[in-house]
Amino acid sequence: xxxxxxxxxxxxxxxxxxxxxxxxxxxxxxxxxxxxxxxxxxxxxxxxxxxxxxxxxxxxxxxxxxxxxxxxxxxxxxxxxxxxxxxxxxxxxxxxxxxxxxxxxxxxxxxx
Amino acid sequence: xxxxxxxxxxxxxxxxxxxxxxxxxxxxxxxxxxxxxxxxxxxxxxxxxxxxxxxxxxxxxxxxxxxxxxxxxxxxxxxxxxxxxxxxxxxxxxxxxxxxxxxxxxxxxxx
Numbered sequence: 001x002x003x004x005x006x007x008x009x010x011x012x013x014x015x016x017x018x019x020x021x022x023x024x025x026x027x028x029x030x031x032x033x034x035x036x037x038x039x040x041x042x043x044x045x046x047x048x049x050x051x052x053x054x055x056x057x058x059x060x061x062x063x064x065x066x067x068x069x070x071x072x073x074x075x076x077x078x079x080x081x082x083x084x085x086x087x088x089x090x091x092x093x094x095x096x097x098x099x100x101x102x103x104x105x106x107x108x109x110x111x112x
Numbered sequence: 113x114x115x116x117x118x119x120x121x122x123x124x125x126x127x128x129x130x131x132x133x134x135x136x137x138x139x140x141x142x143x144x145x146x147x148x149x150x151x152x153x154x155x156x157x158x159x160x161x162x163x164x165x166x167x168x169x170x171x172x173x174x175x176x177x178x179x180x181x182x183x184x185x186x187x188x189x190x191x192x193x194x195x196x197x198x199x200x201x202x203x204x205x206x207x208x209x210x211x212x213x214x215x216x217x218x219x220x221x222x223x
Contacts, residue, residue, distance in 0.1 A: 034211060043116075043202045043214025044155070087154065091210065100212075102147075102154030 004088045004103055011109040018075045020106050022088030025069050030092040033064060033071045038085045038105070047086075048073070083110045113138050116215035118203050124221045125193040133188040133218050135203030141213075143206035144186040145170070146178065148199040149217075155202065161186055193222045 005023045012018045024033070032051050036044035048055055050062040050071070061074040075082055085105040119134045137144065145160035157170030161180040175197060177189040190197060203215040 032210075036212075041217070041219075043204070043217055044212070046211040046213070049209060049211055100157070102156070104152065104154050 003101055004090060006086075006088050006103060006106045008104065009107040009109070011111060012078060013111050014079055015077055018078050018082070018108065018110075020073045020075075020086055020088075020108065021070060022073070023070045024088070024090045027068050027090050028092065031090045032092070033062065033068075034089050034091070034100075035060070035062065035073045036087045036089070038087065044087060078108075078110050080110050080112060082108065084108060115139060116203055116205055116213055118201075118215035118218050120218060121216065122219050124223065125190075126223055127194060129193050131190050131193070133190070133201055133203075133220075135186045135188065135215060136184050137186075137203075137205045137213075138184065139205055139207070139213065140183065141205035141207060142183065143210070144180065145204050145206070145212075146176070146186070146188045147202045147204065148172065148197075149202060150199050158188065158201075190220075195222045198222045 032049055034049040035047045037047050038044040048057055048060045048062045050064055052064050055062045063072040085107050087105040089100045091100045116137045142163045146158040147155040148158055149155045156172045158172055158176050159167055159170055159178040161167045164180050164183050167178050167180050180186050198221050201218045204212045206212050
């Protein structure tokens with residue numbers, strides 16, 4: 001199981017673009033990279049998942065370089081409601097014994 | 113669709129008591145799991161199930177039992193509660209891309 005490393009905390013301002021980078025040096029060939037968002041007193045919520053290059057959905061983009069040893073979650077034009085903890089996880093999504101190692105995540109604080 | 117539901121939302125136990133945390137899903141997902149989350153920490157996997165009748169241990173299984181008699185339900189049983197089990201417990205299912213969907217959590221305090 002690949003372990004991930006993220007910054008413990010970050011802060012930014014409303015309207016800015018925020019990039020959170022995660023390193024996963026021992027990512028395996030079949031591993032996908034998945035990001036979750038967690039608000040206080042709630043369970044994590046799936047944001048985005050990718051394997052290589054760039055993935056974009058309605059809330060975020062995920063950039064993955066060719067060596068896949070890191071990934072960057074990009075949140076465009078953040079608002080106060082984006083204040084949350086963000087988790088980066090890697091795992092083999094085709095593995096029936098799918099397990100993920102959750103680190104402490106990155107606490108993102110958005111200021112007005 | 114309710115997604116993933118958990119009951120109760122809050123529970124206070126005395127040391128040595130037993131109880132069952134309930135989890136139900138209406139997403140028809142085969143994979144279900146239980147996590148605990150301590151303050152300021154990430155989630156730790158307790159037990160998981162890849163389908164009805166199949167369960168397996170995660171990272172921190174001691175003191176907990178699970179069963180999976182139906183696709184929809186995955187209860188977690190605390191055998192003899194200890195203060196170290198004070199935590200927030202989340203149940204989750206996984207979709208076809210193994211993206212996980214979480215319930216609202218049960219906040220458990222053991223005195």
